[in-house]
Amino acid sequence: MKQSLARTAVEVDIHHMNRDQAKRYLGQFLDRVEPSVKEVTVIHGWSGGTVLQTMVQKGLRHPRIRAKLKSMNPGVTILLLS
Numbered sequence: 001m002k003q004s005l006a007r008t009a010v011e012v013d014i015h016h017m018n019r020d021q022a023k024r025y026l027g028q029f030l031d032r033v034e035p036s037v038k039e040v041t042v043i044h045g046w047s048g049g050t051v052l053q054t055m056v057q058k059g060l061r062h063p064r065i066r067a068k069l070k071s072m073n074p075g076v077t078i079l080l081l082s
Contacts, residue, residue, distance in 0.1 A: 065080070
């Protein structure tokens, strides 16, 4: 019997993008990510500045996002999805 394991968590690295590229990329990613995915770890970095961190934590809006969690690592934010 073949069994399929749905992934419930994924990781996205945007720290090499500018703000507009990252916001567009994350919006498109959230539009098409599998419904089984309930957690997205966003690597935005912070040592080169906090533009991406601020965009993810305060500016990013999407119908699937139900919560944003700050990590112990300031370069990472976790998105909890519906």
